[in-house]
Amino acid sequence: MHDQIRNDLREFIGDNYLFGDHDRLPEDEASLLEEGIVDSTGVLELIEFLEDHFGIVVGESETVFDNLGSIGGLTRFVAGKTMAGQPVG
Amino acid sequence: MCGICGVVVLDGPPPDRELVTRMIGRLRHRGPDGSGLYRDDHAALGHTRLAIIDTEGGAQPLCNEDETLWVSFNGEIFNYVELGEELRRCGHRFRTASDTEVVVHAWEEWGEQCFTRFNGQWAVALWDARRRRLVLSRDRMGVRPLFYTRDRRRIAFASEVKSLMADPTVPRALDPVGLDEVLTYWSTVAPRTVFRGIEQLEPGYVAVLDRDGFRRHPYFSIDFPDRGTEPGQDIEANAVELRERLVEAARLRFVRSDVPVGAYLSGGIDSSITAAVLARYTDAPLHTFSLRFTDAEFDEGVHQHKMVAELGAQHEEVVVSAADVAEVFPEVVRHTETPVLRTAPAPLFLLSRLVRDNGYKVVVTGEGADEVLGGYDIFREGRVRAFWARDPGSATRDRAVELLYPWMERNPGTAPAFARSFFGQDLDADDPAISHRPRWASTSAVKTLLSPDVRAELDRGPDVVTRMPAGSEAWDPLSRAQWLEMTTLLPGYILSSQGDRMLMANSVEGRFPFLDKDVVELANRLPARHKLCGLDEKHLLKIAFADLVPEQIRSRPKQPYRSPDTASFFSGPPPEWLTEVTSPAALADAGVFEPRPVAGLLAKAARTGGVRAGNTDNMRLLAVLSTQLLHQQLVVDGGAASDAPPPAPMTVIDRVQHVRSTV
Numbered sequence: 001m002h003d004q005i006r007n008d009l010r011e012f013i014g015d016n017y018l019f020g021d022h023d024r025l026p027e028d029e030a031s032l033l034e035e036g037i038v039d040s041t042g043v044l045e046l047i048e049f050l051e052d053h054f055g056i057v058v059g060e061s062e063t064v065f066d067n068l069g070s071i072g073g074l075t076r077f078v079a080g081k082t083m084a085g086q087p088v089g
Numbered sequence: 090m091c092g093i094c095g096v097v098v099l100d101g102p103p104p105d106r107e108l109v110t111r112m113i114g115r116l117r118h119r120g121p122d123g124s125g126l127y128r129d130d131h132a133a134l135g136h137t138r139l140a141i142i143d144t145e146g147g148a149q150p151l152c153n154e155d156e157t158l159w160v161s162f163n164g165e166i167f168n169y170v171e172l173g174e175e176l177r178r179c180g181h182r183f184r185t186a187s188d189t190e191v192v193v194h195a196w197e198e199w200g201e202q203c204f205t206r207f208n209g210q211w212a213v214a215l216w217d218a219r220r221r222r223l224v225l226s227r228d229r230m231g232v233r234p235l236f237y238t239r240d241r242r243r244i245a246f247a248s249e250v251k252s253l254m255a256d257p258t259v260p261r262a263l264d265p266v267g268l269d270e271v272l273t274y275w276s277t278v279a280p281r282t283v284f285r286g287i288e289q290l291e292p293g294y295v296a297v298l299d300r301d302g303f304r305r306h307p308y309f310s311i312d313f314p315d316r317g318t319e320p321g322q323d324i325e326a327n328a329v330e331l332r333e334r335l336v337e338a339a340r341l342r343f344v345r346s347d348v349p350v351g352a353y354l355s356g357g358i359d360s361s362i363t364a365a366v367l368a369r370y371t372d373a374p375l376h377t378f379s380l381r382f383t384d385a386e387f388d389e390g391v392h393q394h395k396m397v398a399e400l401g402a403q404h405e406e407v408v409v410s411a412a413d414v415a416e417v418f419p420e421v422v423r424h425t426e427t428p429v430l431r432t433a434p435a436p437l438f439l440l441s442r443l444v445r446d447n448g449y450k451v452v453v454t455g456e457g458a459d460e461v462l463g464g465y466d467i468f469r470e471g472r473v474r475a476f477w478a479r480d481p482g483s484a485t486r487d488r489a490v491e492l493l494y495p496w497m498e499r500n501p502g503t504a505p506a507f508a509r510s511f512f513g514q515d516l517d518a519d520d521p522a523i524s525h526r527p528r529w530a531s532t533s534a535v536k537t538l539l540s541p542d543v544r545a546e547l548d549r550g551p552d553v554v555t556r557m558p559a560g561s562e563a564w565d566p567l568s569r570a571q572w573l574e575m576t577t578l579l580p581g582y583i584l585s586s587q588g589d590r591m592l593m594a595n596s597v598e599g600r601f602p603f604l605d606k607d608v609v610e611l612a613n614r615l616p617a618r619h620k621l622c623g624l625d626e627k628h629l630l631k632i633a634f635a636d637l638v639p640e641q642i643r644s645r646p647k648q649p650y651r652s653p654d655t656a657s658f659f660s661g662p663p664p665e666w667l668t669e670v671t672s673p674a675a676l677a678d679a680g681v682f683e684p685r686p687v688a689g690l691l692a693k694a695a696r697t698g699g700v701r702a703g704n705t706d707n708m709r710l711l712a713v714l715s716t717q718l719l720h721q722q723l724v725v726d727g728g729a730a731s732d733a734p735p736p737a738p739m740t741v742i743d744r745v746q747h748v749r750s751t752v
Contacts, residue, residue, distance in 0.1 A: 019689025024537070033514060036534035040512070042703030 001082070005054070006075045012049050013037065013071065028072035033065070043068060050074075056081040091149070092116025092137040092593075093161040093235075094247035095214055097223045097298060101242065103745045104133035111255040113137055113735040115728060116248055119163070119593045124735035125149050127159050129744040132216045132223065134161040137736055139596055141165070141451060144347050147187035148740050153197060154182060157219045160196075162189045163248055164211030164233045165600070167341045172206060188345075196224075201295055204308045208341075208606040212290075214246060222299035229309045230457065230604045231279070231292030231580025234589055238287050244298050249590075250287060250426045251728035260286040261724045263681060263716070265546040271428050272535045272712060273551045276581025280305075283427050284723070292580050310558065311575050312613065313568035319616040327619055328633040330611060335633070338605030339366040342453050343373070350600070351376045351449040353440070354396055354404070355650065356389030358627065358634075358642055359455025359464070361396045363602050365637040367453065368400045375402040378452065380440045383410040387652055392642055399639055407443040409436045414657035415664050422718040423730065424594040425586040429715045430532065430708040434586045436652050441595040450597055456588060457603035460579045461612045463567060463620030464627045464647060470512060471524025471570045472621065478518035521561065522554045524570035534705045535712045538682045538690070553577060565617035654707035655699030658714070663695070670717035679720040687713055 006028070014022040017037045032038040038046060046068060047058050056078065067077040094112040096104035106128055113124050113135035120137030127134045127150040136149040142165070150161045166172065169188035172195055177183065181194040188209075195203035196215055201224075210232035215224040225246060227235050237246040238259050247253045254261060267283035270276070277283055279291040290296055293309035314320070321327050343350050352364040354377040368375045377397060382388040390406075397404045414435045421435045444452055459465045515526045522529070536544070553576060561569055584601075592599045602608065612620070615629065622628035631643050653660075658667055669675065671691060676684045690709055694702070702710075722730060740751045 015689070016693065018537070019686035019693070021537075021683075021686050021689075036530065036537065036705075039531045039534065039703060039705045042705055044701065045703060 002075055002079055005078045005082075006071065008053060009071055009074050009078070012053070016045060016049070017042065026071065028075070029070050031065075031069055032071070033069060038068075046074075050078060054078050054082060091139055091163040092119030092248045092252070093135065093163045093212060093214055094245075094252045095132065095134040095161060095216075095223075096245045097132045097216070097243065099131060099221060099242045099298070099300060103130045104128060106133065106743060106745075108256055109133040109135050110735060111732065112245075112247055112252040114733045115252045115255055115731045117733040117736050118596055119248060121596050121736045123148060123738050123740070125161075125740040125742075126735075127152075127161075127216075127742045129218055131221055132159070132218070134159055134214060134216055135735075136161045139450060139598060141346050141348055141598060142169075143185050143187035146185035147189055149189055150742070151185070151187070151189050151193060153193050157217065158193055158197065159216045159218065160189060160193050160213060162192055162211065162213045163235075164209055164213070164228065165345065165598075166191055166207045166209040166211065167345050167605075168206075168208040170345070201308060204295060210601070210604070212248060220299065222297060225290055225296040226308070227290045227292055227294060229293045229606065230575070230584065230609070232584050232589065232599075232601065232604060234585060235290045236282065236287055237290065237296075239298070239303060241302060244303065249424075250282070250284060250723065251423075251731045253287060254723060254728040255732075257727065260284070261727055262286075263679070263720065263724060265543045266551075268428065268539075268543065268681065268716070269536070269547045270551045271430075272539075273529050273533050274553065274577040274581065275430055275532060276427065276577060276586070278551070278553050278556075278577055279580065283719070311572055312558065313561075313564045313572070314614055315560070315563040316565040316568075316617070319614055321614070322616060324619055324629065324632070327611075327615055328629055331608075331615075331629055332633040334605065334607045334611055335362070335602055336366050336370055338602035338608050339363050339453060340370050341605075342600035342602055343367050343371050346451050348450055349373070349376070349448075350451040350453060351378055351444055351447075352402075353377070353452055353454040354379045354393050354402075355455065356392030356396065356642070357455065357648065357650075358631065358638060359458035359603065361455075361638045361642050362458075362630070362634045363453050363455050364396065364400055364402065365634070366602075368402065369637060375400060376447070376449065377402040377404045378440060378444050378447070378449075379404065379406040380436050381406050381408040382436070382652065383408060384653055384656075389648065392645065395639060395641055405443055405447055407436075407439050409439055409652065411653050411657040411660045413439060414652060415667075418657075418664075418714070419666050419718050419722075420594070421591070422715050423722055424590040425715070426590070426719070426723065427581075427586060427715075428712055428719060429582070429586050430535070430711045432652050432654050432657050432711065433650060434591050435657075437587055437591040438594055441592045441597040444597050445595040451600060452592070452597060453600045453602060455603065456583065456599065456601045457579070458627065458630065460571060460574050460583075461603050461609055462627045462630050463571070463617070464630075465574065466626075466647070466649065467524055467528060467574065468567055468570050468621050469624050469626060470527060471566060472624065474512060474516060474523050474527075475518065475566050477513055478516040478520075478523065521557055521569050522573060523566065525573050531705060532708060535709050538686050538709055538713065540680055540683050543681055567617035567621055568613075571613075653699070655694050655697075655702040655710050657699070658710070659694045659697075659699045666718075667714065670721055671713065675717060675721070679717060679724070681716055681720070682713055 116137045120139045122140040123138040125136045134150045166188045169191040176194045212233035212235035262285040264285045280288040296305035379393045619629040
């Protein structure tokens with residue numbers, strides 16, 4: 001399941017923030033902020049995607065860097081949420 | 090206000106009169122009331138005139154008594170009456186009542202020191218025919234533009250790049266290093282421009298070309314006292330002094346004009362103060378002009394109307410929609426002559442048109458208050474980041490970011506923890522640019538769209554920090570942030586792309602009391618805590634004018650001036666010009682951006698309509714559109730769309746062909 005989540009995230013980030021230039025996708029644990037891929041307003045697109053695509057709800061207290069700041073962090077966050085009983089879209 | 094241009098050739102054939110005539114024509118919008126050309130064997134000076142002071146007698150170029158010193162002047166010297174009296178006492182004789190003639194005699198009397206005496210906004214060219222010497226000068230803060238292109242023996246200068254490009258031998262190419270600065274700081278840093286081979290004179294500088302070559306040096310530098318050594322520590326006394334100086338600055342800008350002067354009213358505190366001062370301290374009826382938006386997120390109509398009622402002013406407003414922005418944007422870029430990362434200049438273009446349509450050609454505005462008196466969010470961010478840098482673990486300090494952006498519909502407070510990570514990047518307490526790193530980093534994300542060829546030319550990043558004055562490490566951190574703002578964004582974007590260029594596009598002169606010489610001098614020596622008190626911005630200004638501005642406006646959270654960005658172009662079918670300038674062929678021709686990610690960006694914009702577009706994507710789209718327009722207008726077409734006959738009446742004094750005429 002991790003792989004599926006990770007692939008979906010990579011595809012979304014590649015399409016939405018890198019405009020299809022998937023060669024520029026960062027390593028799993030690299031910071032999306034420091035790589036200049038997601039900014040403080042662009043993160044809302046990411047949250048919308050998580051909610052629409054994976055059918056989870058992202059609470060305000062969960063919008064922390066550990067959860068949203070890297071592909072690895074996002075994958076673990078989504079997996080944790082969906083394993084806790086939420087559906088996967 | 091006016092347009093100036095000219096060519097000086099130290100040895101070689103005389104400057105081409107036809108060329109200078111074309112250069113003048115391209116500045117027609119800056120001065121539709123008349124034009125002038127002076128030429129001798131080595132110099133030609135051109136001028137287009139917006140007649141404001143001595144509307145009968147002030148034609149230019151203008152000379153001294155024996156016709157050895159010629160001047161082409163754009164701007165205003167607001168203390169020209171006082172300087173004129175002083176010069177008359179020194180024995181100078183005046184033929185006109187214009188401030189331009191004061192420039193001539195002041196130069197004769199004081200030489201370069203004259204510029205330190207001027208309180209005003211100017212770009213000027215002085216030609217000393219006897220010494221065969223050209224002198225260029227620009228005001229302290231960079232209100233008026235002045236570009237040039239040169240080699241050792243020849244220089245061409247002009248108020249706008251399009252005028253220089255009337256000469257087909259001037260290079261027509263975008264400069265990758267200049268683009269890199271724009272895609273970091275939002276503007277180039279003078280003397281750089283985004284065009285190869287074209288420079289601009291730095292604000293506060295004098296340049297000289299004569300037989301000893303070309304050289305330039307500052308007559309003014311932005312300076313601050315060391316932290317803790319500020320001379321006036323009494324906040325009440327400083328408030329009184331700030332008020333006195335601002336009232337005088339606004340009053341001078343209102344009365345030193347032979348035509349009526351209007352006022353912009355944004356709904357914020359700065360323009361409310363300038364308008365209120367004019368209403369209280371001058372006799373003439375006040376006419377105010379405001380910008381409204383159909384989109385409620387950007388509209389400040391409620392506050393504008395509150396202030397209009399308070400002032401009893403005659404009021405006009407223009408309501409701007411997304412479609413309006415899209416329609417005028419190519420014309421806007423024709424005047425900014427630099428890429429812009431926001432549509433914000435476009436509504437200001439429509440506002441100056443409203444002013445012009447109402448028969449006014451001068452307005453007073455609140456511009457400069459945020460830079461001079463500490464109003465920008467970036468100063469608050471800088472202070473929050475400095476807290477963090479000193480004590481990274483502090484939980485209470487951590488929450489401060491949520492106080493930063495109460496105004497933003499999509500504010501970082503919506504994902505506060507994430508925003509903390511964003512503003513917590515690159516924290517180094519010793520970094521002189523600690524305030525500006527988040528902005529520069531987020532703006533730099535636009536560069537991911539650049540083509541490999543352009544990226545290859547960017548061997549090292551922009552370096553404005555290395556130009557900070559020696560001793561600035563002892564300033565208050567707010568002062569360092571102000572210095573950065575006054576060196577980059579203020580002259581390069583606020584006063585040009587949102588200022589002079591949008592105003593002059595419709596032949597309107599802007600006047601800025603907050604950038605008055607005496608106001609800036611006082612503001613720069615205030616203790617930082619009087620400007621930014623905690624996170625309360627422009628604290629001293631609010632105290633100083635508590636009685637003139639209603640509480641509703643004084644205490645409202647600051648709302649930065651913004652307009653719809655991506656949504657302006659994609660809320661309906663994109664305009665035809667957009668499809669043209671972003672075609673694969675046009676992108677390939679300019680060679681600045683990679684076509685594939687640009688196509689992805691445009692597809693995303695079309696899909697979302699720009700609704701809830703992120704900051705980076707908005708900047709990316711605007712960078713692409715404005716750069717592509719610029720490439721088309723100035724690199725491909727060479728500015729031909731700006732060709733126009735010099736405005737009549739045109740006075741020509743040609744000593745090469747022995748012509749003196751006015752037609």
